[in-house]
Amino acid sequence: MKRHEFLKSIGFRGAALMAVLTACTKAEDSVLPALTISPTSAGTGSSTDTGTGTTTPSTGTDLSTITNRLLTIDLSSSTATNLNKVGGYITQSGIVVAQASTGVFVAATQTCSHEPKKRVIFNVNEYYCTDHGARFTLTGVGKNSFGSKGLTVYKTATDGKTLVVYS
Numbered sequence: 001m002k003r004h005e006f007l008k009s010i011g012f013r014g015a016a017l018m019a020v021l022t023a024c025t026k027a028e029d030s031v032l033p034a035l036t037i038s039p040t041s042a043g044t045g046s047s048t049d050t051g052t053g054t055t056t057p058s059t060g061t062d063l064s065t066i067t068n069r070l071l072t073i074d075l076s077s078s079t080a081t082n083l084n085k086v087g088g089y090i091t092q093s094g095i096v097v098a099q100a101s102t103g104v105f106v107a108a109t110q111t112c113s114h115e116p117k118k119r120v121i122f123n124v125n126e127y128y129c130t131d132h133g134a135r136f137t138l139t140g141v142g143k144n145s146f147g148s149k150g151l152t153v154y155k156t157a158t159d160g161k162t163l164v165v166y167s
Contacts, residue, residue, distance in 0.1 A: 014148065063164050066157055071095055071107075071165040075158070083163065089122035095154065095165060098122035105156040106138050107165040113142075113149035120151065127151055 063072075071093055073080050082088035083105070089098035097107045100122075110118045112129040119131040126143065127136040134146035140153040157164045 063157055063159055063162055066164050066166050068167045069164055070154060070167060071097065071163075073097065073163040073165070075161055075163055080163070087122075087124065091118075091121070094118060096120055096122055096127065097156070097163070097165060100125065100138055103158075105158060105163055107154040107156050108136070108140060109152040109154075113151055114146045 073083070073090075073092070075083060079092075080090060082090050083097065083099050086099050086101055089096055091097075091110050094110045095107055096110050097105060100106045106122075108120065108127050110120045112118075112120050112131065112134050114129060114132055114134045117129075117131050119129045120127050120134075120136075121130060122128075126138065127140075128134070129146065132146050133144070135143035136147045136151040137143060138153070140151040142148040142150050154165050154167055157166070
């Protein structure tokens with residue numbers, strides 16, 4: 001059970017829930033770093049996502065073992081140019097993908113939970129809906145009343161050349 005689910009189950013709601021969530025977070029809670037599969041992991045059969053501690057099957061730089069793919073992005077393509085810089089983002093197939101910090105990619109749905117419009121962008125260190133100002137953390141937690149329903153975020157993996165967004 002995730003922390004926010006637990007807090008909801010014991011009765012926290014609205015502003016009280018947000019106050020508790022923001023009061024007890026650590027810097028490492030705010031970003032899920034991309035799973036980076038390096039050639040040195042060849043032969044081990046897996047790589048570990050340092051952000052969540054989960055193990056994902058892999059063979060060297062082969063991202064083909066990832067299931068539930070939503071997007072596969074060639075980082076050297078002209079459409080992915082913005083992803084080559086920290087703070088840059090692209091929107092593709094209803095998903096916002098951004099480089100939150102060096103080598104750390106994040107992804108979320110482009111559809112705002114406040115009103116179902118595809119207006120969510122990446123803005124500095126959060127997701128932001130340009131229609132009504134809903135704000136969300138990189139983990140999808142709402143930061144204001146318009147974002148209170150949260151935002152769906154996705155996992156990312158990269159080998160340095162290709163970025164995979166998956167659920």
